[in-house]
Amino acid sequence: MAAITETVVIDAPIEAAYGAFADLDRWPAILPDTLDVQVLYCDGYNQEFTMTVERPGGQETVRGVRYCRAPYELELVQTTPPPLLKRMTGRWNFVEQDGRTTVTATREFELLAPPAGDPAAAPVPDEAEFGRRLSGHLQHNLQLFREAVEADVAR
Amino acid sequence: MTTVSPTAGLTIDTHPGFAHRTVQTLVIEAPLDAVYGALFEVREWPQYLPHVQEIDVRYDDGRYQEFFMTVASETDGSQLRVRSIRNCRPGEIEFFQPEPPEFLKHHGGIWRFTQAAENPEHTHVEVTHVWNLHEEVAPLVYPATDEASTEEQVTTMLAGHSKLALDSWRKVLTGKGGE
Numbered sequence: 001m002a003a004i005t006e007t008v009v010i011d012a013p014i015e016a017a018y019g020a021f022a023d024l025d026r027w028p029a030i031l032p033d034t035l036d037v038q039v040l041y042c043d044g045y046n047q048e049f050t051m052t053v054e055r056p057g058g059q060e061t062v063r064g065v066r067y068c069r070a071p072y073e074l075e076l077v078q079t080t081p082p083p084l085l086k087r088m089t090g091r092w093n094f095v096e097q098d099g100r101t102t103v104t105a106t107r108e109f110e111l112l113a114p115p116a117g118d119p120a121a122a123p124v125p126d127e128a129e130f131g132r133r134l135s136g137h138l139q140h141n142l143q144l145f146r147e148a149v150e151a152d153v154a155r
Numbered sequence: 156m157t158t159v160s161p162t163a164g165l166t167i168d169t170h171p172g173f174a175h176r177t178v179q180t181l182v183i184e185a186p187l188d189a190v191y192g193a194l195f196e197v198r199e200w201p202q203y204l205p206h207v208q209e210i211d212v213r214y215d216d217g218r219y220q221e222f223f224m225t226v227a228s229e230t231d232g233s234q235l236r237v238r239s240i241r242n243c244r245p246g247e248i249e250f251f252q253p254e255p256p257e258f259l260k261h262h263g264g265i266w267r268f269t270q271a272a273e274n275p276e277h278t279h280v281e282v283t284h285v286w287n288l289h290e291e292v293a294p295l296v297y298p299a300t301d302e303a304s305t306e307e308q309v310t311t312m313l314a315g316h317s318k319l320a321l322d323s324w325r326k327v328l329t330g331k332g333g334e
Contacts, residue, residue, distance in 0.1 A: 041253035043261035043287070044172030048240065048253045065219070065240055067249075069165035077219040079240075087216050 001087065002127045003108045004135045008142035010103060012153040014096035017103055018071035020149045021092050024049050030148045031141055035059065044068065050080075057083075084124055086110045103145070105138055167249050167263050173285035177310055179317040180281045182271045185328040187246075190278040191268045193328060195243055197222055203327040208234065218243055255286070258293040258309065262286040280321060284313050 010017045020026060024047065028034045033054045041048040047066040052059055063080035067073075074092045081088040090107035109131075114124040125133070168176065183190050193203070197220060200207045209225040220241040228235050242249040251263030264284040271277035288309060297308040325331060 041251075043170075043251065043263065045167050045170040046240070046251045046253075046263060065221075067242060072165065075242075077214075077216070077242075079214040079219070079221050089216070089219070 001108050001110045002131050003106060004131050004138065005104060005106045006135055006138045006142055007102060007104045008139070008146050010101045010146045010149050011099075012101055012149045013099060014071045014094050014101045016153055017096075017101040017145075017149050018074075018094045020145055020152070021074055021094075021103070022066075022068050022070065024051075026148075027051070030144055032144075055082075062088075081109075084112055084130070086112045103142060105142060107134060107138065109134065166247070166265055167251070168265050168283045168285055170285075172287075173261065173263075174287050175306065175310060176283060176285045177314040177317060178281060178283045179314060179321055180279065181318075181321040181325060182273075183278050183280055183321075183325045183328055184274075184276075184331070185278060186276055187268055187270055187278045190280060190324070190328060191246070191248075193324060194248060194266060194268075197224075197241075200224070204323055258289050258296040260287040260289045280324070282317050282321060284317055286313065 020030070024037045024039055027037050031053075034051060035054055036050075036052040038050045039047060040050065045068055047068060048064070049066070050061055050063050052061040060082050061080075062078050062082055064076060064078040067075040069075070072094055076088075076090045076092075078085075078088040087110040088107065089109075090105065093104045093106075095102045095104075111124060111127060111130060167173075193199070197210050197215075198212060200210055206226050207224060208227060209223075211223040211225075212220065213223070214221040220239075220243060222239055224237050224239060226235050226237065227233075237252060238254050239250050239252055246268050248266040249263070250265070251261075252259075255262040262284070263286070264282060267281045267283075269279045271279045286309070288306065293309060294305045297305045297312075299305050300308075303311065
């Protein structure tokens, strides 16, 4: 299984940074490609949700579970991963130093096997290519969260 | 100053959001790998546990599992279908019910497996359930009596389920009944 890691430093305390990532209701306002989030269950530690995002090929809806270990870690599994993926898991880790918070996001993924003998099937990217695209997307989202959290703190 | 990330100690039973809990323990005279493996291999449960009629696994990547379990009701034998989501790490299995019974607002817990201190070939099993009551429904399902409050009745019921589960697994794994 392949893995990627991206980080961002947010000029805000750990509780503010963690809180923005943990609050799924905020995601559509922070991430423009997030069209809808439905929190199906939340007890403060376990979250189950669906999330619909806009992608070049159209809308995608994933279903996921997060384990919320405030304010240090969010652990993720997508029980219904995006198209092309057999598995997508990951976590966000939060470490505060001198009032700034480093957020480290990791993703582990496994692509679906290419369809055999179907020339009309959409091409499946190779693992390295997919990982590069995922890293870029993840870093973009981390920067959007940084802007949102730093704006919160500045208010 | 650096805030160290102590995530290793943060599990569902350390989360402050649950008002109620019960902890049951038992030593099972079987090796840790066998005990953990039996609890992990959810598809095999109907072979061993008579009250488990069907397991319908919706997701299983070797660590995270989502499944429906159909069990026979204790009261009238009718079927109950329960959805569980589990996070299976070495030595521990966290679980929660995203659609808990109507008298509970939240319900989850954790199984922990360690070598028994008195015999490394035996396994110390601890199961913790944590929950919050549905404040409107719980008193209707478990009305307070002179003997026990609603909270006490639910705790007694879930503690009994935990103990029964431990005893059942001990019997499955060793052939010995509960004592």
